Amino acid sequence: MSDRWTISLGRIAIVLALFALWETLSRFGVVNSRLLPSASDTFGTLADLLQRSSVRSDLAVTATEVLTAFALAVPFGGLIGFLIAENRYFADVVKPLLFFAFSIPKSIFLPMFILVFGVGFSQKVGFGFFSTIFIVIMSTATAVESVRVEYLTVARSYGATRAQTAWRVYLPSMLPVLLEALRISMIFNLTGVILAEMYASRDGIGHQIASWGENFQMKQLLAGVVMVAAIAIAFNEIIRWVETRCSHWRT
Structure with a gap:
């Protein structure tokens, strides 16, 4: 202690x-x-911004987009990662392609999302999903491969079904690794949504930050950066706390 x-x-x-x-x-x-307002002025501006209904509305919009993209990317990417790890041939074929796709900066695809989905909720959620899913897939595949073969052998020798094996062997063994991956995934997700809002959007806190920057409103700009950073840190610490609670599952 x-x-x-x-x-x-x-x-x-x-x-x-x-x-x-x-x-x-x-x-x-x-x-x-003028370029770097003091910390006290920045936090004073932040307190003022949080009292504005327009800023609170933009925060709500961004939170909805981030949570929607995350809720879609995690199970979908987790399922793909699980299937890849369970099939050795499929893993050997797909994994190099995943690493290749992951190494490409996702921002270069943002104009394509705007052309396909337009400027709105779907575009930002779609880009957040796209920015997140690759790290979820690779993290899940790594977590599945980290499960000890002995655990699977014992479960199967007792006649465990696939569902029972997934729920009672895979999930407890993978959970600490997956929680760590979730923290990283949320960073990619939040970054993707904020970037989409800054690039082309009518609302959201990313749109506000871009507007403050374009109008050289440095106090508001820095306050917005502090705001987003605080949200990211808060989520990170929540997942870290859950992760410590599950640390006894590490073997």
């Missing part, structure tokens, strides 16, 4: 030191305050 508290205090100290440096650089004119 003491080690955890020491680590937590160390992290908090680093974050506070960074904010203090940010405040100092802006307040004392080391950096032009």
Whole structure:
């Protein structure tokens, strides 16, 4: 427990030191305050933005798009990853293609999504799905391959069905790895949706951030960046907490 508290205090100290440096650089004119508003001004602007109904509405839109894309990509990608890992020939054929597709920057396909889906909810959800599914597939395949053969042999020797094997052997063994993969997947998902909103959208927090940047509203821009970062960190910590609860399943 003491080690955890020491680590937590160390992290908090680093974050506070960074904010203090940010405040100092802006307040004392080391950096032009028009380009880098102080931390206190940025957080004051953030508090003001959160009181605006338009910003809260944009946050709700982005959250809906992110959760929808995530809810579609995770089971669909998980199923494909499971099937790939269970078929050795299929894995040997498909895996190199997946790595090839994953290495291509997804942003270059964004204009195609706009042409196909138009500017709206489907375009942003579709691009978020596309940005997420490859990491889900590869992570699931890796998680399946990490399951010990001995566990499967014992389950099958007792006559376990495919469903029972998947639920009682695969899932408990894979869950710690999958939870870690979910944290990474959400980063790709959130990035994809925000990018789609910034590129072409009529609403969403990404659209607001792009508008603030185009109009050189640096306080609002930095406040928006802090807002998105806080959301990503919050989700990451929630999954990390669940992951620690499942750590006893690691073998």
